[in-house]
Structure formats: C-alpha cells, structure tokens
Amino acid sequence: MEPLLEIRNVAKSFGNVVSLHDISTTVHAGQVTCVLGDNGAGKSTLIKILSGVHQPDHGQLLIDGNPVTLGTPRAALDAGIATVYQDLAMVPLMAIWRNFFLGSEPTKGWGPFRRFDRKLAKEVTRQELLDMGIDIRDPDQPVGTLSGGERQSVAIARAVHFGARLLILDEPTSALGVKQAGVVLRYIVQARDRGLGVIFITHNPHHAYPVGDRFLLLNRGRSLGDFAKSEIPLAELTRLMAGGAELEQLAHELERGGGAEKVGREMREESQTFN
Numbered sequence: 483m484e485p486l487l488e489i490r491n492v493a494k495s496f497g498n499v500v501s502l503h504d505i506s507t508t509v510h511a512g513q514v515t516c517v518l519g520d521n522g523a524g525k526s527t528l529i530k531i532l533s534g535v536h537q538p539d540h541g542q543l544l545i546d547g548n549p550v551t552l553g554t555p556r557a558a559l560d561a562g563i564a565t566v567y568q569d570l571a572m573v574p575l576m577a578i579w580r581n582f583f584l585g586s587e588p589t590k591g592w593g594p595f596r597r598f599d600r601k602l603a604k605e606v607t608r609q610e611l612l613d614m615g616i617d618i619r620d621p622d623q624p625v626g627t628l629s630g631g632e633r634q635s636v637a638i639a640r641a642v643h644f645g646a647r648l649l650i651l652d653e654p655t656s657a658l659g660v661k662q663a664g665v666v667l668r669y670i671v672q673a674r675d676r677g678l679g680v681i682f683i684t685h686n687p688h689h690a691y692p693v694g695d696r697f698l699l700l701n702r703g704r705s706l707g708d709f710a711k712s713e714i715p716l717a718e719l720t721r722l723m724a725g726g727a728e729l730e731q732l733a734h735e736l737e738r739g740g741g742a743e744k745v746g747r748e749m750r751e752e753s754q755t756f757n
Contacts, residue, residue: 483510484546484547485508485509485510485544485547486509486510486511486545486546486647486648486679487508487509487532487543487544487545487563487648487679488506488507488508488509488542488543488544488547489505489506489507489508489528489532489541489543490506490541490542490543490544491504491505491506491540491541491542492504492505492506492528492531492538492540492541492542492543493505493538493539493540493541494527494531494536494538494539495539500703501524501527501703502524502527502528502531502538502703503703503704503705504541504704504705505524505528505541505698505700505705506541506705506708507696507698507708508696509648509679509680509681509696510679510695511647511677511678511679512674512675512677512678512679513674513679513680513695513696514670514674514680514681514682514693514694514695514696515679515680515681515682515694515695515696515697515698516681516682516683516684516690516691516693516694516696516697516698517681517682517683517684517698517700518684518685518686518687518690518697518698518699518700518719518723519685519699519700519701519723520685520701520723521685522702523700523701523702523703524700524702524703524704525683525700526652527703528683528700529565529650529652529683531543531552532552532558532563532565532650532681533552533555533558533563533565533650534552534553534554534555534556534557534558534559534563535555537551537552537553545561545562559644562645562646562647562648563646563647563648563650564641564644564646564648564649564650565650565652566634566637566638566641566649566650566651566652566654567652568652568653568654568656568657571584571637572584572625572633572636572637573625574624574625574626575624575626576624576625577621577622577623577624577625578607578618578620578621578622578623578624578625578628578636579600579603579604579607579608579621579622580603581625581636581640582603582606582607582610582621582636582639582640582643583603583606583607586644587599587603588602588603588606590602604621604622606643607621608621610639610640610642610643611635611636611639613639614635614638614639614642614669614672614673615668615669615672616632616635616636616639616669618632618636629662629665630657630658630662631658631661631662631663631664631665631666632665634651634654634658634665634666634669635665635666635669638651638669638670638673639669642673642676642678646678647678647679648678648679648680648681649673649678649679649680649681650680650681650683651670651680651681651682651683652683653683653684653685654666654670654682654684655667655684655686655689656684656685656686663689667689667692667693670682670693671693674693682694685723687716687719687720687723688716688720690719691711691716691719694711695710695711696708696709696710696711697709697711697714697719699719699722699723706722707722
C-alpha cells in the first residue's frame with residue numbers, strides 16, 4: 483500500500499551545524515509513526531520541514547507517492563498536514579468552542595451583515611469532541627480550565643475537523659502526569675482508528691511503544707534505525723534511546739581516569755540493564 487507520507491533521504495544544515503542527515507521513514511494512513519530522540523536529536527527540525535517552516539537542503543517528501551514541496555505552513559495545511567505543537571496555540575481565557583474555531587470562524591448572513599455563527603460553532607465543537615470520545619462538560623468553559631490532556635485532545639479534534647490527513651504531535655505527553663498522558667495516548671489511537679496518519683514526536687519509548695506502528699530513532703541528526711513494531715521489542719527500543727553503548731564507553735573512561743572506580747562500575751551496571 484502506498485504510504486500517505488514518505489520522507490526520503492532528507493537533510494538539513496544551519497551553517498556548519500548538521501541538524502538532519504539523510505533521514506528516511508514512512509507514514510501510512512491508519513498508522514502511528516513514532517519519532518524518538520533526546521534534546522538536540524533533530525526532532526524539531528524534522529517537524530518544521532514537514533510543517534512547511536523549513537525547506538530541506540536535499541531529499542524528498544512524497545504524499546501519496548507524489549513529490550511535493552511544502553514551501554509554507556499554508557502549503558502543508560493544504561496538503562492535509564496539521565501540526566499540534568506543545569504550546570497548542572490556544573487562548574486560555576477563551577471558551578473551548580472559540581478556541582476550536584480560532585482563525586477559521588463559521589459565519590452566517592452576507593455582505594455587511596455577515597457575522598460569527600456562534601450556535602453552529604458550539605454544536606460542531608461538541609459533536610467533533612464526542613466523535614473523538616471526548617465528553618466536555620460545557621463548551622462555554624474557558625479552555626484554561628481543562629487539564630493538559632484535555633487541551634491536547636481539543637487540539638487533536640480541531641485538526642481532524644479541519645481536514646487533516648496527517649497529524650503531527652510535538653511531544654504531547656512531555657509535561658503530563660501518568661493519568662493525563664494516558665488520556666492523550668487514547669486520543670492518538672482514536673485518530674489512528676479514524677484513518678489518519680499520525681507522527682508522534684516523543685523522547686519516551688514507554689509512551690511510544692503502546693500506540694506506535696513504526697519507530698524512527700534520531701541521535702544528533704542521524705538515524706539510529708527505522709523499525710516496524712514487529713522488528714524491535716520495547717527493551718531494545720529503550721536501550722537505543724538510553725544510549726547503552728555510550729554509557730558503557732563512559733564507564734571505562736571514568737575507571738581509566740582513576741579515583742572513579744565506583745562511579746564507573748555503577749555506570750557500567752546501568753548500561754548492562756539495557757542489554
């Protein structure tokens with residue numbers, strides 16, 4: 483089956499700093515591709531390329547098998563790519579339904595009598611949230627009164643409503659507790675089950691593995707591997723993320739330095755727990 487999105491040998495540099503080096507992966511409709519890596523791995527640069535903020539220095543992006551150039555964020559939106567950033571682009575003191583349609587308000591009437599259709603906005607907001615399995619008590623309540631997980635879910639439902647085929651989620655669980663992270667993961671599954679392709683950006687393999695179908699691991703702009711779920715167990719995914727080989731090398735260096743035998747031994751034992 484043709485992937486919804488194919489990233490083919492994409493690279494990006496800023497001056498002498500290589501942010502991405504020949505990165506490739508695919509995203510299929512109805513599947514979740516997880517992009518994992520620590521700070522500085524290149525995740526943010528990849529997001530900005532896919533959302534039309536940056537242009538790759540070389541490589542290709544293909545949608546439905548056709549090469550595309552996402553020259554602006556509007557071009558990415560027109561191609562069906564919606565990005566939900568960590569800050570969610572919401573106004574905390576505005577009602578949920580106002581945030582849902584912020585910048586794309588439905589109107590009624592014509593000419594100088596055209597006005598915001600508040601009734602329609604409230605009805606659509608409530609129905610779209612229910613379709614995602616989100617039962618909001620009152621769409622008139624300020625979005626700032628929602629929990630972090632609920633705000634993420636509103637942002638996801640908004641992207642789906644406005645025609646997203648591919649949903650990019652930028653670290654949606656990073657600032658959440660266990661319960662709220664679980665809420666967001668459930669809505670990621672809801673989006674996947676509705677036939678969307680999802681790119682889930684995270685540094686937490688324990689959040690990625692339950693919902694992911696494919697895993698791209700980044701380290702300092704380079705790919706550590708692109709795996710289907712059947713090709714990599716959670717323990718190996720965690721080991722690669724934790725840098726087991728680097729911990730082992732550091733342990734030996736500390737021991738050679740003298741006076742750090744205990745620290746080196748502890749570091750080596752920690753690295754072995756991931757092997």
